[in-house]
Amino acid sequence: MAGLLPSLKPIAIKERLSVLFIERGHLDVLDGAFVVVDKSGVRTHIPVGGVACLMLEPGTRVSHAAAALAARVGTLLVWVGEAGVRLYSSGQPGGARADRLLYQAKLALDDSLRLKVVRKMYAIRFGEEPPERRSVEQLRGIEGARVRETYKLIAKKYGVEWNARNYDTTDWDKGDLPNRCLSSATACLYGVTEAAVLAAGYAPAIGFIHTGKPLSFVYDVADIYKFETVVPVAFKIASKNPHNPEQQVRLACRDIFRETRLLERIIPGIEEILAAGEISPPTAPEEAVAPAIPNPESLGDAGHRS
Numbered sequence: 001m002a003g004l005l006p007s008l009k010p011i012a013i014k015e016r017l018s019v020l021f022i023e024r025g026h027l028d029v030l031d032g033a034f035v036v037v038d039k040s041g042v043r044t045h046i047p048v049g050g051v052a053c054l055m056l057e058p059g060t061r062v063s064h065a066a067a068a069l070a071a072r073v074g075t076l077l078v079w080v081g082e083a084g085v086r087l088y089s090s091g092q093p094g095g096a097r098a099d100r101l102l103y104q105a106k107l108a109l110d111d112s113l114r115l116k117v118v119r120k121m122y123a124i125r126f127g128e129e130p131p132e133r134r135s136v137e138q139l140r141g142i143e144g145a146r147v148r149e150t151y152k153l154i155a156k157k158y159g160v161e162w163n164a165r166n167y168d169t170t171d172w173d174k175g176d177l178p179n180r181c182l183s184s185a186t187a188c189l190y191g192v193t194e195a196a197v198l199a200a201g202y203a204p205a206i207g208f209i210h211t212g213k214p215l216s217f218v219y220d221v222a223d224i225y226k227f228e229t230v231v232p233v234a235f236k237i238a239s240k241n242p243h244n245p246e247q248q249v250r251l252a253c254r255d256i257f258r259e260t261r262l263l264e265r266i267i268p269g270i271e272e273i274l275a276a277g278e279i280s281p282p283t284a285p286e287e288a289v290a291p292a293i294p295n296p297e298s299l300g301d302a303g304h305r306s
Helices: 064-073 098-109 111-126 136-157 177-200 216-226 230-240 245-259 262-275
Strands: 017-022 025-030 033-037 043-046 051-056 060-062 076-080 087-091
Touching: 017 177, 017 245, 025 043, 025 064, 033 064, 051 177, 064 076, 064 087, 076 177, 087 177, 098 111, 098 262, 111 136, 111 216, 111 262, 136 230, 177 216, 177 230, 177 245, 177 262, 216 262, 230 245, 245 262
Parallel strands: 017 051, 025 060, 051 076
Antiparallel strands: 025 033, 033 043, 076 087
């Protein structure tokens, strides 16, 4: 009977639930389905193929079968700290496409092309064209000033006392409530953004504004949507001073991702950003060896494994 079943196919990112958090359980595969088994033996089924990203908090164990199933259906596994305020590692749900990887690298390595991409990011983020004859460094300085002012304005809107974006990566509890809420909110955004970047076939590490980090491009893309999604959510939750603010932030982020149709927008947004470089993706050399076994068509996005 199993041989008659069709092979698993990734669902397109835009059609998925954005993110789920799992804590204190064993993530496994039972009867072909993704389940979380808690310490009392209670099983909770997870529609893994319909989720863009699973955030694994402390106390979670993952079986090899679960990791393999997540890879086949294109769901990103991200290991995070308590309340999701730290990102430790991630399991790639597919793989970057060589043509798109070379295209992204060519844009990032050419200073003039990189500037065009950065200017497009600025225009989309702030809704206006950046000043002319400015370098990437100068645009980054202008952006930083606007970002700091935006934090102040949103904090004032929700009546939150705000000093600055400040946190200690070695002791998150030292941070004030607004900063802890922001850390939890941005972790959610980074998770779904990384899933989209990988699904589109690009490399998370090759950034244009950010550089030198495994998720530099993820930070570039996430910053475009940050102030319309997770930052207002974080300040709104902080203003209420709830008993479990990080959990409230995660739930609110999931809702705002759905309301803003974020997953439908990220991949087309990436294409629009990179198109600002005004070059075509490189073609394979004539002497290159084509795949011995052609890749079958997939229901997923360009970077998902078929």
